[in-house]
Amino acid sequence: MTKPKQVTIVEVAEAAGVSIATVSNVLNRGGIRSSKETIRKVELAAEQLGYRRNTMAAGLSRNKTYEIGLIIPAMAGYYGQLAEHLQIEAHHAGYHLSVFSSGGFDPDIERRHLEVLLQRRVDGLICHGLAMGFETTRSIVNSGTPLVLINGWGWPEDIATGAVNLGFAGACLQSVKVLADHGCEAICYLGSKRSKVIDEQRLIGFNAGMAQFGGGVSQEIVDTMGLDIEAYLRDLMQQHAKPVGIVAFDDHVALRVLSAANKLHIDIPGRLKLIGINNDYIAKESYPGISSWDIPYIDQAQMAINKLMHKIANKTESGEDREIEVPLTFIERGTTKLQ
């Protein structure tokens, strides 16, 4: 069965008794004046024939597709929310966002999706640092397609121009300060080596925080992979008579700590103070609520789209190519403060 032929601008022009240029002017160029009668005829013909603009042809003519490609590691959780906000911001800028997942860090899928987006001649790309390899990303930069990286920490300078990164390091630094201010005699970081780059960022912040605010406070860095959290907490409580603080990799780790602490009847926040990251719904719904760092999705999406729009327009500003850090907001709940 052959696909029915789509109505084109030519048929609309014939039906309205005008040229195709006039149809284009009426339907797509608000600035060009046409008579009321012509506008009426064109709009009526387009409606009756069911005309739908062919954006591929329009892109061909304008040498612009008004399409942005997004590659993220997965569709769930933070990535899904980020994609949603990027889509809204792209829409505000007059662009359409095509979202692809690299299928859980699969380099083959990453390359295939990227190829599809480049074949479609997207006007620009937004890629999450965890979804991309250095070489693939370098090939995009060399091809001249405007690119903005999200969370591209520690990338080579020639490709990570103008990455928009979440301030996980800053959040961890401040977490240490909060716990030190609350009188903790020991502060521990419970990390996740499985998420290497993100874990590194948190550690940078944690270590800086300890150097800055941890005078006289003992510190410990632990990987939660395969860790018996209940046994770990029991030991920790035996070692320290005064309050102990924990900076958790994220709210999921924080929840595991909270559950184990509740099971052991540890006084929270009297003996144990806990801070997570992400401000997940579990942080709000657990008891007590977990103090956490809220991710400013809207800010990050706005910054990424603005940066990409500047790159597409080929505008350069002073300092434009430096990395931007988007700060997180601390939400204090019952795991650090009596409520």
Added chain:
DNA sequence: CTACTCAGGCTGCTTGAGTC
């Protein structure tokens, strides 16, 4: 006859220049 190159046509639309 086969294999290859190259020019021109085609697609749907936009847009600067020109006409009435």
Added chain:
DNA sequence: GACTCAAGCAGCCTGAGTAG
């Protein structure tokens, strides 16, 4: 002012021409 003409966009396809 209102409208039309025609070039041009990128890439695929087709047919003519040429070499071996």
